[in-house]
Amino acid sequence: MMWKKYFGAILVISIFFACSFDSPTKPTQEQPETVLNDTTRYIITFETAEGADIAEMIFTTLFGYNIFYVATEIHSLIVDMPRLKTLSKTVSSPGGSFRLEKVTGELRATFTTASGDEFNAMYVEEDDPKMYWQLNTDTYELQGDTSWLWHINMIQADQSWNAGFKGDGVTTIYTDGGLCPDYQSHPAFAAIDTSISFNPYTDSTDIEADKYETNHGSLVFYLGVGQPYPYQENQYLSGVAPGSRAGLVKLFEMPWASRAMAIKATDIAIDFNPDVISMSWGGGGKSPTLQLLFEKAYEKRIVLVAAAGNDDDSPVLYPAGYSQVIAVGAVYGNGEKAYFSNYGQDLEIMAPGVNVTSFYGCEIGAASGTSVSTPLVAGAIALYIQKYRQIRNNAYTRPSLLMLRYHLHNSAEKENMGNNDWTNYMGFGIVKAMNLLAQL
Secondary structure, eight states, X not given: OGGGGGHXXXXXXXXXXXXXXXXXXXXXXXXXXXXXXXXXXEEEEESSHHHHHHHHHIIIIITOOEEEEEEGGGTEEEEEEEOOOSSEXXXXXXXXXXXXXXXXXXXXXXXXXXXXXXXXXXXXXXXXXXXXXXXXXXXXXXXXXXXXXXXXXXXXXXXXXXXXXXXXXXXXXXXXXXXXXXXXXXXXXXXXXXXXXXXXXXXXXXXXXXXXXXXXXXXXXXXXXXXOEEEETTEEEOOSOTTSEEEEEEEESSSEEOHHHHHHXXXXXHHTOXXXXXXXXXXXXXXXXXXXXXXXXXXXXXXXXXXXXXXXXXXXXXXXXXXXXXXXXXXXXXXXXXXTOOOSTTEEEEEEOSSEEEEETTXXXXXXXXXHHHHHHHHHXXXXXXXXXXXXXXXSOOOOHHHHHHHHHHHSBOGGGTTOSOBTTTBTOBOOHHHHHHTO
């Protein structure tokens, strides 16, 4: 590896480096994902793989620090190490130096080898254990359409099915909580493909909901890709794109998740190379590392869809606020903005989000929030990709994301927007699947 030629210099650095921080608590398998005692989790991203390799060598071989995760393609590693307690720590010797400092509120890290080669981290972020939250809310009285399938009717999913489009051949991954305990045998969740599913907490394919979780994962997964399920006499509940191949990367074991876990789960989801990633979560501020991952996904033409937030505030939450991500707001059955839905310049599209029928755990229930709206948009986009591929007779091609967004905007319903193509509260309007298909 690239770090080998610097090993001698690094060994000298280690003697001094160990004196500059409090001794870390060495992680054990019994420790939970949250780091114990006075250590914290840092996300350190380099411009080159060489810089990341050298940092990983220092942390593991020389100090025994736990590397929580390495996002190889963006040269980023997440490490558990002693917390920086002052504005800066410098470790120097004739063989080289390491410096971690906080400058105008930003963390910086620099490694210098004995030969004078310097590696500056592009980004250093300290983990926040409760940075992101699931974005469902309490249920509210429905205004307008009161049918249990109003969301399917509003976005024209049923019309699209009748036209032969159910998302066949399209892959969607949800980063969310786990599915209900009986998901493997439950007919409503038959679309789940465990070969593109993962639990980053256990590094396994076990995506069952933890006992401390809400039912959020089942809720959003079913709305997007759930299989037809009898609900009322001669009627069936269904996800928008029941023909899709679907996976789930488990981001939540509680209603909240850390910055580090969001980065790990997102990187794993992108590495599965799906057509669409649906994210019904948000909060915190910008993460430059997470943005690098979204740029990576955008280059692969992976469509990113995320919830705008439920604070009745501006701007939309991150990750919906990143330019690579389609930000989704919520509307009532009468097409008006739901009172809780966030708004602002990054808001892009709206979808049903109040008293929407889905699976809450393994049982049918109703929920509200921009979390609910997001998988409906992801499902409509899956129908669009199916038709795009059908027209081109190519099962693997993906549309330009600029073209897709143009068609999404142009096909949206703007009935409650006056003469405007876009508004601060409604984005480009309400997603309409059949109208979207007609753009092709």
